[in-house]
Amino acid sequence: MTIIAVFNQKGGVGKTTTTLNMAAALARRGTEPLSIDLDPQAHLSAIANASAATGQDSILGFYKELKSLSELVHETPMGAHIIPSHFELSKVDSLFGKGPKVVNRLKVGIQEEMLEQDGMPILIDCCPMLGVLSLNAIFASTKVLVRISTDYLALKGATQLERTLKALEHVIKKRVARRYVITRFDARRKLSWELLAQLRERFGDELCETRIAENVSLTESPAYNRDIFTHAPHSQGAKDYEFLVEELISHGFI
Numbered sequence: 746m747t748i749i750a751v752f753n754q755k756g757g758v759g760k761t762t763t764t765l766n767m768a769a770a771l772a773r774r775g776t777e778p779l780s781i782d783l784d785p786q787a788h789l790s791a792i793a794n795a796s797a798a799t800g801q802d803s804i805l806g807f808y809k810e811l812k813s814l815s816e817l818v819h820e821t822p823m824g825a826h827i828i829p830s831h832f833e834l835s836k837v838d839s840l841f842g843k844g845p846k847v848v849n850r851l852k853v854g855i856q857e858e859m860l861e862q863d864g865m866p867i868l869i870d871c872c873p874m875l876g877v878l879s880l881n882a883i884f885a886s887t888k889v890l891v892r893i894s895t896d897y898l899a900l901k902g903a904t905q906l907e908r909t910l911k912a913l914e915h916v917i918k919k920r921v922a923r924r925y926v927i928t929r930f931d932a933r934r935k936l937s938w939e940l941l942a943q944l945r946e947r948f949g950d951e952l953c954e955t956r957i958a959e960n961v962s963l964t965e966s967p968a969y970n971r972d973i974f975t976h977a978p979h980s981q982g983a984k985d986y987e988f989l990v991e992e993l994i995s996h997g998f999i
């Protein structure tokens with residue numbers, strides 16, 4: 746079973762955009778993925794028209810042991826399934842602490858309930874904070890997809906990320922398979938190419954060949970509650986996400 750955490754400890758780097766459009770690309774291939782919104786900002790749930798009415802109807806209901814994961818799954822018009830989030834999810838740390846039971850909760854839930862749906866990829870949209878929710882995502886996932894932007898802070902961010910992942914791996918005692926994806930790439934800027942060369946050197950084969958370009962249709966599509974393939978099927982954004990999923994499948998990552 747492929748469980749991918751879409752991760753970066755920074756906000757605004759395109760995690761939600763990636764989860765949304767990768768799920769849509771997979772659904773178009775007939776795989777029916779499940780997305781889990783693990784960010785209290787609940788942007789993915791809102792874009793997918795699957796907002797939870799109360800905290801209990803969101804993944805928080807699972808943490809409170811009121812609902813099973815399967816009971817929380819919504820169908821979306823985009824063809825992907827989603828378990829929504831809710832702003833009350835931000836209380837998880839204060840409600841349940843940081844013990845081993847709570848940090849492994851999602852992993853155990855998926856193992857108990859969803860293992861028989863073997864071919865179904867699961868994508869987890871992570872929140873930017875490094876608390877219990879991010880730990881849940883990393884512990885539950887079999888793979889991590891890290892978003893990297895090509896701004897001037899890219900290398901600094903990448904160093905922090907490697908450090909974070911190392912610290913987490915020290916706890917779970919294994920190296921999590923990962924791919925780094927460059928997002929919001931602006932080919933007109935010289936700096937983008939310089940940073941690309943440095944990131945290639947640093948991450949080698951773990952850096953995806955596909956880069957997601959800066960694309961206005963990707964900025965617009967959430968406002969219309971659409972994935973990029975419905976909103977602008979011929980845009981560069983649609984092509985990039987199609988290529989990304991193709992690449993990840995051909996390398997056995999999905």
Ligand SMILES: Nc1ncnc2c1ncn2[C@@H]1O[C@H](COP(=O)(O)OP(=O)(O)O)[C@@H](O)[C@H]1O
Binds near residue numbers: 761
């Ligand atoms: N490749 C892109 N080109 C243009 N805008 C993008 C791109 N990727 C994301 N965005 C926009 O950037 C903003 C932040 O992206 P988002 O996916 O919400 O980031 P995160 O989930 O990491 O906080 C959103 O408004 C989104 O529409």
Ligand SMILES: [Mg+2]
Binds near residue numbers: 757760
């Ligand atoms: Mg987000």
